[in-house]
Amino acid sequence: MKAFYGDLKLGILGGGQLGRMLIQQAINYNVNIKVLDPDREAPCRKLCNEFVVGSLGDYETxxxxxxxxxxxxxxxxxxxxxxxxxxEREGVIVYPQPRIIRLIQDKGLQKQFFKENDIPTAPFMVISSADQLKQSPFPYPYIQKLRRDGYDGKGVYRVTDETYLHKAFTEPSIIEELVDFEKEIAVIVARNEKGEVNTFPVVEMEFNPQANLVEFLISPSTLPFEIQQKADLIARKIAESLKIVGLLAVELFLTRDGEILVNEVAPRPHNSGHQTIEGNMVSQFEQHLRAIFNQPLGDTASINNAIMVNLLGEQDYEGPAVYKGMEQVLKCPGVYVHLYGKALTKPFRKMGHVTIVDADRGKAIEKAKFVQDTLKVIA
Structure with missing residues (x-):
């Protein structure tokens, strides 16, 4: 492979905020970046060496x-x-590997992979039509998820009772038993081509109930060591079973009886790792670059308590973005604002995130709540 720090040309499929933050880290290594995205106003457009407008779903493009x-x-x-x-057949290096992306694109295949590799997950059933919902082996309420194209809470439907069946998805789906969980947690794991594997500390997540997006993230977790160790081992097992090269975000449920179940995985930098930019020795974005360039993986230890708050577009606003409360937030020590370069806001659109670091965990959470209450994305 060419030297990653100058000679190598890295292509990124997707020009959103994850690509933007990946480029911000890649700049430190003089990496030559080319980006493909269908939106000519995508967040990456001004940061990369070359920006190409085109469909990510089109074969020729x-x-x-x-x-x-x-x-x-x-x-x-x-x-x-x-x-x-x-x-890949013609010699272009593609990481994560296409076979893994194909697996992750289909939640039915993903759940089957968990089952075949003894990875704990909620009981599920694959269905091809809405009529099969009536044959569900699970008691009400249960969850229906589209097999393909669901993201950020979209493509998930709670079937509360039989009156909800007429609004259920008609496309191929999975249905799964509703998990009575105490907390949602996540582990980000990286693996390079040499087979070196490293994980970031477990984080705890709180979701926006309306948008079903991560709204509040606390790192590192203060759950008992045994729970954190179990989550870490599951993430490592998935990465090694897949033999992935790159980053893998593993979202998990901690049930009320102490069991850990895998919800979903994502083979890329993830919303549950944004706090690593300021909160850890190495960020998730640098770790992904190290992994795909087959370099030694970085030290993932937490530097400090870090709380991440997502900046979502306010519910009643759509249009050119205005960040109300920015000055008050910037007065707070240990507060780091990351805006994603999106000109237009709309309800629940991810417009940025804020990381709060503090040696005192309680103070960090207090500041995070202040940021959440003060910084609003309006139009």
Whole structure:
């Protein structure tokens, strides 16, 4: 492989905020970056060496883009895998590997992978039509998830009782038993081509109940050591079973009886790792670059307590973004604002995030709540 710090041309499929933060880290290594995204106003457009407007789902577009780079990675899973497999056959390095992206794109295949590899997950059933919901082996309420194209809480439906069946998804789905969980947690794990594996400390997540997006994240977790160790081992097992090269975010449920179940995985930098930029020795974005460049993985230890708050567009506003309360928030020590370069806001759109670091965990949480109450994205 060419030297990653200058000679190598890295292609990124997707030009959103994850790509933007990946580029911000890659700049430190003089990496030459080329980005493909369908939105000509995508957050990455001004940061990369070359920005290409085109469909991520179109075979020819992805194939022709990939032929002009040395190594290809993703910041979104919804990409044309057929093109990636052909590029891989022709010698283009694609990380994470196309077979893994294909698996992750389909929640049915993903759940089957968990089952076949003895990875704990909620009981599930794969269905191909809404009529099969009536044959559900699970008591009400249970969860229906689209097999493909669900993201950020979209594509998930709670079937509370039989009166909800007429509004259920008609496309191929999975249904799964509702997990009575105490907490949602996450582990980000990285693996390089040499087989070196490293994990970030467990984080605890709180979700926006309306948008079903991570709204509040606390790192590191203060759960008992045994729970954290179990979550860490599960994340490592998944990475090693997949033999992934790159980053893998593993979202988990901690049940009320202390069991840990895998909810979903994502083979890329993830919302549950944004706090690592200021909160850890190495960020998730640098770790992903190290992994795909087959370099030694970085030290993931926490430097401090770090709380991450997502900046979501306010519910009643749509149009050019205005950040109300920015000055008050910037007066607080240990507060780091990250805006994603999106000109227009709309309800619950991810517009940025704020990380709060403090040696005192209680004070960090207090500041995070202040940020949440004060900094609003309006139009």
């Amino acid at each position: 992805v194939y022709n883009f990939g032929k002009k780079v040395d190594l290809l990675t993703i910041e979104i899973e919804k990409v044309n895998v057929d093109a990636l497999e052909q590029l």
